[in-house]
Amino acid sequence: MSELQRTNLSVRQERAILVGVILPKSTADPADPLGELAALAGTAGAKIVGQVMQKRARIDSGTYVGSGKVTEIAELVQAEEADVVVFDNDLSPAQIGALETQINREIGRKHGQGVKVLDRSELILDIFASRARTHEARLQVELAQMQYTFPRLTRMWSHLERIVGGAGIGARGPGEMQLEIDRRLARKRVTILRDEIAKIAARKDRLIQQRHEHYTICIVGYTNAGKSTLFNTLTSAGVEADPRLFATLDTRTRAWKLERGMQALLSDTVGFVRDLPHHLVASFKATLQEAVHADLLVHVLDVSNSRAQQQYQSVLAVLKEIGAGDKPQLLLLNKVDTDAGEKSAPIWRTLNPKAIAISARSGSGMVELHQAVLHQIRGQQMQVTLEAAVTNGKLISFIERRAEVRDREFLDGKIRMTVRAGRQLLADLQKNEQLEIVKVEEAEA
DSSP: OOGGGGGOOOOTTOEEEEEEEEOTTOOSOTTSTTHHHHHHHHHHTOEEEEEEEEEOSSOBTTTBSOHHHHHHHHHHHHHHTOSEEEESSOOOHHHHHHHHHHHHHHHTOOTTOOOEEEOHHHHHHHHHHHHOOSHHHHHHHHHHHHHHHGGGHHHHOOOOSBOOOOSSTTOOSSOOBHHHHHHHHHHHHHHHHHHHHHHHHHHHHHHHHHGGGSEEEEEEEBTTSSHHHHHHHHHOOOOOOOSSTTOOOSOEEEEEEOSTTOEEEEEEOOOBOTTOOHHHHHHTHHHHHHHHHOSEEEEEEETTSTTHHHHHHHHHHHHHHTTOTTSOEEEEEEOTTSHHHHHHHHHHHHHOTTOEEOOTTTOTTHHHHHHHHHHHHHOSOEEEEEEEETTOHHHHHHHHHHSEEEEEEEETTEEEEEEEEOHHHHHHHHHOTTEEEEEEEEOOO
């Protein structure tokens, strides 16, 4: 097989064999261990023609699955005329090389026509590459691909012969090995990508900080949990709500009008999956900054899915990894309008009494969601009497948006307001040197 095929990570239009290895600490769904991998491969455009499962106490260092299972995979590849073998596990470069070599030797594939072996990370990267639409998303995907590819250059490239140097001083001799040139170019490209993404992240961070006067809410959840549908329902944004995995890679933010003249900024983010590659999480940190800086995370969970528990834990793990694990969260039990969702929702409500059962598609549960968010915004209510210059319209407008004004009067160029405010808002107001806090007391129920 031509090693150059390893540079093509796409599995579009290809016949795929799925392979899963169940280890003692596996996070795959026991009832359908290859279900998510099949969905990922289907999203990438592959046609699933076979599956192979194996239980092991520990991985085989050479081929991950052992020589006997490799032979079984090779026989299935030949019988189904497969083009690619996709593992639900992350493989080392040496394991990928050994698997491809042994499989292609056993099936007698000619040079340049061999089967490819991809692991879970490569498959996810392929999907992200196909979904990237904005400049930022494309940069993030390219960085993740470069970080994944760099340690695998030895296995992925065949042109390791020495290049004959050109004429002139300093160009004589055998020159660099092509592998070293590839590595040097890769390191340079990674540096450029990181610099560009850092600039984007800095700009985005400034924009997020400018929103401090607004209450910010970020929708998070597993891919295909219904986040974009909920986003549309709450904001009438009309964004694409694609049932395919990873339909959303770019953060969208819209104003969400709440009751009593209040509004919040609502953001929709990229969906998560279990075992999301770390280099991919690192690359998308600029996108995920919305979650890190949000006042509240709305966690959308598809309770109709048989893997809901694993998906819930996977999202929590990613939030912890990006530094948002301690943020206030509101759990939404989505898709309760389905038979499976209707049956499982009561169980989730027992485990999470504050969770809210909703259907993002039909709009049921939205009133309860509104009330819960309003309660979160206000927190434990305090009654605050404060004074500010009547000419400070920006500050007065901020208070009116974030608090419930109970009374107001004008005194010698000042406005005195009595408002109901949550403890967090009160803390923010107390830091503001442009107003005077006259009195603070517990608000009446």
